[in-house]
Amino acid sequence: MLSPGTSADESKSTVARAGLDAIALKPAECDVSAAASIPAETVAIDYEGREYLPDPETLETLASDGDAEVLVTTPVRADGFDPLGDDSLSRALPDAVGRVLVAGHPAYLTDEECERAVAPRLGAALEDEPGAWVGTENVERIAMATGATQYDLLTRTTERELRALRAAGFAGDVAVYAPTVLADDEDAILDAVGAYVARRRPVAEKLPDDAPTNASASGRARDVLLEAATDYALVGSEAGVREQAEALREAGATTIVGYPARGLEAFAE
Template identity: 60%
Template sequence: MTSRDALARTGLDAVALKPTECDVRRAADLPFDLVAIDYEGRDAVPDRETLAGLADEIDVKLTTPVRADGYDPLGDESLLAEIPTSVDRVLVAGHPAYLSETERSRAVSPRLGEARAADGGAWVGTEGIERVALAVGGTQYELLSRSTERDVRALRAAGFDGDVALYAPTVLTDDEDGVLDAVGGYAARRRPVASALPEDPVTDSRAEGRTREVLSKAVRDYALVGTPETVGERVERLHETGVDTVVGYPARGIEEFLVDEAVSLASDD
């Protein structure tokens, strides 16, 4: 079985990559037609040549925080000139870890509205600004959570007919230690999970007792984990609920989505 066969079983529609973790040009080696590139600070943004070359092969969406210098539609937006016209954008408020104190203090709503008006095809990241994101329209780019299916179902029932995309950390193994090492810390940072954990918990494969029990459930709420077939079953449910595009982030590294790793996982089922 080829890597394309294995990843096809996951049902994923696209891949998300972090430029500090891999050469984003490797997205062209994956069996996806779309890559979303995360923002990890302006120094980590791939250069224009890299983006243009990748966009010649697959669809590329570049995440740009509307509060960050260089991407601020109400201030310094000079870095927009470095984005090739062949590359689309994902508009987000921006993770505080990648913003300066001044940038974090800027109002999101007017900037998101202005950026969306200037780029009607951009996706809109909803984390922490769900109502504002919905108000400005466009493809709603959400994080997978325990309430995703309920929330999307309600959105569709209310008459929303726009596209919904979903960002989901993905771990293609059912080994519990491997899953916790990959996404235990990520799940622990989600507010409902953090409130159920003790202070300063161990969140990787060393977790024990009640902490391990909470994390074991949480990683399955906030990430796609398991064999390609298991992941595929959940992705199918998400599609049936009304999610248009499921974007998988390879939480154990891009190698897990490449040929040798994917084939090994498929043959171990």
């Protein structure tokens, strides 16, 4: 029963009020065990190199103590996660933990690992983990061919692409990942996601040379970054972010995954 003067929306968690289904964590930035206090349906743990991979005991505890489904991103070309080679790290993951299968960012791979074929490894990994999500970055067609849940990064064309997929008859699940800033303040937005959006090629091409990408940005650089923040991230008040999330669902997304770009504290209520 709600307390007097409390609306239904106010009784929901921050994650729910913002229209998010899941949160993504970067283990190099936070203690992933803290996610047990975040009321989300799913917790997706990014891969930032094997030195930051949470140990099996931490993952087991997170999966058993919280109510959320826990997914760990595993690069199928990397030693330890290669289903056609060394898969020791994959086999060490607790049974209660699901997976997001990705090709693997070159920044986290050796030259030899980068040369490994993606398609057969995704296929083999899905035989072992048929419920896994598949990250689509740089391997969109291969990911689509698997039929698994597609895990897409939010871009300025995401809504259009989702509508096209649904119109073409694609009936599978699509999870959309976006850095999320629950704030209207321009400086807060730029400090949180300015550097991230600046790395997107269409944005980098518009930015003046050597322009700062944080709150100190001014003039044209500031305008470009703030506009890009609405294309590549979910930013604004809880109500504003919820509106953006609902637009993505209307276009065809089934799960909205927010990365707390200002830290977990903003999502812990």
